[in-house]
Amino acid sequence: MSTLHSNHEIANLPRVAVLGAGTMGAGIAGVFAALGYPVCLFSRSQSTLDIARKKIETRTNAEMQVEYTSSLQDCVDGADIVTENLAEDVLLKQRIFAEIESLVSRECLLSTNTSSVPITTIAEKLERPERVVGIHWFNPPAVMPLVEIVRGEKTADDVVQRARELCAAIGKEVIEVKTDVAGFVVNRLQYAILREALHLVSAGVASIEDVDRAVETTLAPRWSAAGPLRLMDMAGLDTVEKVSGILMPALDRGEAVPPLVRxxxxxxxxxxxxxxxxxxxxxxxxAAAISRRDETVRLLTERRKL
Ligand SMILES: NC(=O)c1ccc[n+]([C@@H]2O[C@H](COP(=O)([O-])OP(=O)(O)OC[C@H]3O[C@@H](n4cnc5c(N)ncnc54)[C@H](O)[C@@H]3O)[C@@H](O)[C@H]2O)c1
Structure with missing residues (x-):
C-alpha cells in the first residue's frame, strides 16, 4: 500500500463512489483502493464489475476495501466523493447526476471525468450546479501523474478547493482549467500535434515512421524537460517571432475529422x-508497446520528482 496516508489517517479516509467500471472507472477505483480509501464501484452490468474486480485485484494488494454493486443508490449511499466515469454521453451524464443529487449528502464532492462534455452542461439540470467539478484523469490512472481540475461556469470556489485537496492527498499533480473549453488543456495540445502529424503523412511530406521518429527523438525528450512556453524563452522570443511569421500560415487548419483516421x-x-x-x-x-509507454511515463515522473 502507498505511504501517502498513515494508518491512523486511513481509518478516517473519505468514502469514494466510482460510477462506471470500464477502463477509467476500474483504474480510478484501483488508485483510491490502493491508498486505503473505502471504495464502492458501480456498473449496471455484473459482467463489467467482474472484469473490473479482476483488474483491480491483479494490480493492487489484498488489503484494499472495494465493494462492487449494480445499484446506483447503494454505490453513492454515504459517499463523500463521487467520480463519474460512465460512457461519454451528455444525456447519460446529466441523468445520472440528476439521479444522485438527491441521494448524496450536501457535502459530497461531485466530480465527472468527462473528456469533452462541458461541466456546465452536465450540471445544468441540477438544483445545485455549483457543486459539480471536472476532475479529468488520464489513462492509465495509476500511472499518469496529472489530473485537470475543470471549472464549470457555476462551479463554486470551495468545490474547486476541495478537488485540489483531494488530488494532493492522492499524490496527483493538478492543473486548473479556468474556463470550460472543449478538450480542456492537455487534449487541445495533443490534438494540435495530431492534426499536423496526420497532415504531414497525408501530404506525403514524411513517412508514418519518420513523423513518429521526429517526436520520439526530438520533441518528446525536450518537452519532458520543459514545456512549450519555457522552451520558447530558451529559444529566444525574437526567433520565435520571426519563424512564426512564416510557419503559422503554413500549418494545417483543417476542422474535419482527419480523412486518414476516418x-x-x-x-x-x-x-x-x-x-x-x-x-x-x-x-x-x-501489449509490449503499452507497457513500454507506461514504464517510460513512470521513469520520467520519478525523475521530475528528484
Ligand atoms: N479512456 C480514456 O483514455 C479516458 C481518459 C480520461 C477520461 N475519459 C472519460 O471517462 C469516461 C469513461 O471512459 P472509459 O474509457 O472508461 O469508457 P468505457 O467504455 O471503458 O466505460 C464506460 C462505462 O460506462 C458504462 N455505461 C455505458 N452506458 C451506460 C448507461 N446507459 N448506464 C450506465 N452505465 C453505462 C459502461 O458499461 C462502462 O462500464 C468517459 O467520459 C471518457 O470520456 C476516458
Whole structure:
C-alpha cells in the first residue's frame, strides 16, 4: 500500500463512489483502493464489475476495501466523493447526476471525468450546479501523474478547493482549467500535434515512421524537460517571432475529422486493439508497446520528482 496516508489517517479516509467500471472507472477505483480509501464501484452490468474486480485485484494488494454493486443508490449511499466515469454521453451524464443529487449528502464532492462534455452542461439540470467539478484523469490512472481540475461556469470556489485537496492527498499533480473549453488543456495540445502529424503523412511530406521518429527523438525528450512556453524563452522570443511569421500560415487548419483516421476506422483498423492501425500489431506487440509507454511515463515522473 502507498505511504501517502498513515494508518491512523486511513481509518478516517473519505468514502469514494466510482460510477462506471470500464477502463477509467476500474483504474480510478484501483488508485483510491490502493491508498486505503473505502471504495464502492458501480456498473449496471455484473459482467463489467467482474472484469473490473479482476483488474483491480491483479494490480493492487489484498488489503484494499472495494465493494462492487449494480445499484446506483447503494454505490453513492454515504459517499463523500463521487467520480463519474460512465460512457461519454451528455444525456447519460446529466441523468445520472440528476439521479444522485438527491441521494448524496450536501457535502459530497461531485466530480465527472468527462473528456469533452462541458461541466456546465452536465450540471445544468441540477438544483445545485455549483457543486459539480471536472476532475479529468488520464489513462492509465495509476500511472499518469496529472489530473485537470475543470471549472464549470457555476462551479463554486470551495468545490474547486476541495478537488485540489483531494488530488494532493492522492499524490496527483493538478492543473486548473479556468474556463470550460472543449478538450480542456492537455487534449487541445495533443490534438494540435495530431492534426499536423496526420497532415504531414497525408501530404506525403514524411513517412508514418519518420513523423513518429521526429517526436520520439526530438520533441518528446525536450518537452519532458520543459514545456512549450519555457522552451520558447530558451529559444529566444525574437526567433520565435520571426519563424512564426512564416510557419503559422503554413500549418494545417483543417476542422474535419482527419480523412486518414476516418478511412482507417472504416476498414476496422483501430490500432493495437484490432491488430492494425497505422502499423500492424500482434497482441504481444501491442501489449509490449503499452507497457513500454507506461514504464517510460513512470521513469520520467520519478525523475521530475528528484
Ligand atoms: N479512456 C480514456 O483514455 C479516458 C481518459 C480520461 C477520461 N475519459 C472519460 O471517462 C469516461 C469513461 O471512459 P472509459 O474509457 O472508461 O469508457 P468505457 O467504455 O471503458 O466505460 C464506460 C462505462 O460506462 C458504462 N455505461 C455505458 N452506458 C451506460 C448507461 N446507459 N448506464 C450506465 N452505465 C453505462 C459502461 O458499461 C462502462 O462500464 C468517459 O467520459 C471518457 O470520456 C476516458
Amino acid at each position: 478511412s482507417l476506422c472504416k476498414e476496422g483498423a483501430f490500432g493495437t486493439k484490432s491488430g492494425r492501425g497505422f502499423y500492424p500489431w500482434t497482441e504481444e506487440g501491442g
